[in-house]
Amino acid sequence: MPRKAARLVGVSLLGLAGVFVMIAAAGFGFRAYRQNLAAETLAIRSPNGxxxxxxxxxxxxxxxxxxxxxxxxxxxxxxxxxxxxxxxxxxxxxxxxxxxxxxxxxxxxxxxxxxxxxxxxxxxxxxxxxxxxxxxxxxxxxxxxxxxxxxxxxxxxxxxxxxxxxxxxxxxxxxxxxxxxxxxxxxxTFEKSFELAITHLQELAQSAGNSEALAELAPIAARPLMNPQNRLVADKWSKALALPSxxxxxxxxxxxxxxxxxxxxxxxxxxxxxxxxxxxxxxxxxxxxxxxxxxxxxxxxxxxxxxxxxxxxxxxxxxxxxxxxxxxxxxxxxxxxxxxxxxxxxxxxxxxxxxxxxxxxxxxxxxxxxx
The missing domain is CATH 3.40.50.1820 (Alpha/Beta hydrolase fold, catalytic domain)
Known part of the structure; x- marks a missing residue:
């Protein structure tokens, strides 16, 4: 039984690998097809081009x-x-x-x-x-x-x-x-960007009713220095509040x-x-x-x-x-x-x-x- 089970597992894995190969080949083929269409779309055909x-x-x-x-x-x-x-x-x-x-x-x-x-x-x-x-x-x-x-x-x-x-x-x-x-x-430029990011995070936290975020962001907003400690707080809430990338x-x-x-x-x-x-x-x-x-x-x-x-x-x-x-x-x-x-x-x-x-x-x- 163990040998038969192992054989079945092997056949299943081989079949699964075959499916993946077919999917990958189809994906590459579709990409090549779309690239050919794109080449036609983007081609420069003017005589002095x-x-x-x-x-x-x-x-x-x-x-x-x-x-x-x-x-x-x-x-x-x-x-x-x-x-x-x-x-x-x-x-x-x-x-x-x-x-x-x-x-x-x-x-x-x-x-x-x-x-x-x-x-x-x-x-x-x-x-x-x-x-x-x-x-x-x-x-x-x-x-x-x-x-x-x-x-x-x-x-x-x-x-x-x-x-x-x-x-x-x-x-x-x-x-x-x-x-x-x-x-x-x-x-x-970085300093102004950081200041705006903190303001945006406060708006997101306010909309989400996140009192913890508002409490941690408030002192930074009052003095938006771009130091390592403030950046860690900003990074934390950027992820938690889904600040646009x-x-x-x-x-x-x-x-x-x-x-x-x-x-x-x-x-x-x-x-x-x-x-x-x-x-x-x-x-x-x-x-x-x-x-x-x-x-x-x-x-x-x-x-x-x-x-x-x-x-x-x-x-x-x-x-x-x-x-x-x-x-x-x-x-x-x-x-x-x-x-x-x-x-x-x-x-x-x-x-x-x-x-x-x-x-x-x-x-x-x-x-x-x-x-």
């Missing part, structure tokens, strides 16, 4: 870039992604309308996405703000030569706005304009990230690993976003400066960005307030963001080729 993806030698490292646009004569827009480490091209299908007016360049920064996948942990010693700023400068110079442009438009989101404004400050001659969205300015946003695009063409499961792995890897060196109390302040760069910029900020952004609140903006001097500057906009305006409101680009940036970006 550009659709490229390649590794480029930047700062001694092979760094991945994607270039897409319907007309090579259009201005070039370099998008500097956030995270840090949050490569944006897997979640950018909503930007198809942008590609009618701009040649859009996505860049997997040092430590992000495919760039991380190609080099891995060996990048660790070079994960500095200074090195990544120089990467951005070198990439802009490459794009000018490769796409035969005099200057390009620089757009930075979240961490990318912190890095992007450093790039713009170092080599303003490369850019028609700088656009920051979810603009980070340094420690004050930074990842809770709606993607406005025809292709969900899982079905983006030419984006393999290995790419998924490197995307997630790259974010964790980059955060280790660039985020937190020891990272440059916390220890550096944009104002220390100097507040004079010789190019147009546009900030596009959501008034419902609790991750990079608009108040510190507006304070910085008011101190900046530039030949032209505009602060665009997006009512009801959160942290991911380019992704969840791509058409509205494009309208802003057309109204506030395109007048400066008419390019007739290198001079």
């Amino acid at each position: 550009v659709q490229e993806g390649a590794y480029v030698d930047i700062g001694g490292v092979k760094q991945w870039i994607q270039i897409r646009g319907e007309d090579r004569d259009n201005p070039v827009l370099l998008f500097v992604h956030g995270g840090p480490g949050g490569s944006s091209w897997p979640i950018s299908s909503g930007w198809l309308p942008w590609e009618k007016h701009f040649t859009v360049v996505q860049w997997d920064q040092r430590g992000a996405g495919r760039t991380y996948g190609a080099a891995g942990e060996a990048l660790a010693p070079s994960m500095t703000l200074e090195r990544m700023t120089q990467d951005g400068v070198e990439l802009a110079e490459y794009l000018r030569a490769h796409l035969h442009k005099d200057k390009i438009v620089l757009v930075g989101h979240s961490w990318g706005s912190f890095l992007g404004i450093h790039i713009a400050k170092q080599r303003p001659d490369l850019f028609y304009a700088y656009v920051g969205t979810g603009q980070m300015v340094g420690r004050t 930074i990842e809770s946003f709606r993607l406005a695009g025809p292709v969900p990230p899982l079905f983006m063409p030419d984006f393999s499961l290995r790419d998924w792995y490197n995307w997630r690993k790259g974010m964790a890897f980059s955060a280790r060196y660039l985020r937190g109390r020891e990272g440059p976003m916390f220890k550096r302040d944009v104002a220390s760069l100097g507040l004079s910029f010789p190019i147009p400066m546009i900030f596009s900020e959501g008034d419902a952004d609790y991750n990079t609140p608009s108040e510190p960005a507006e304070q910085l903006f008011n101190q900046i001097t530039a030949p032209h500057k505009e602060f665009v307030r997006v009512h009801g906009g959160g942290h991911f305006i380019p992704f969840d409101r791509p058409d509205e963001f494009l309208a802003e680009l057309m109204a506030h940036v395109m007048p400066f970006a008419r390019d007739r080729g290198p001079t």
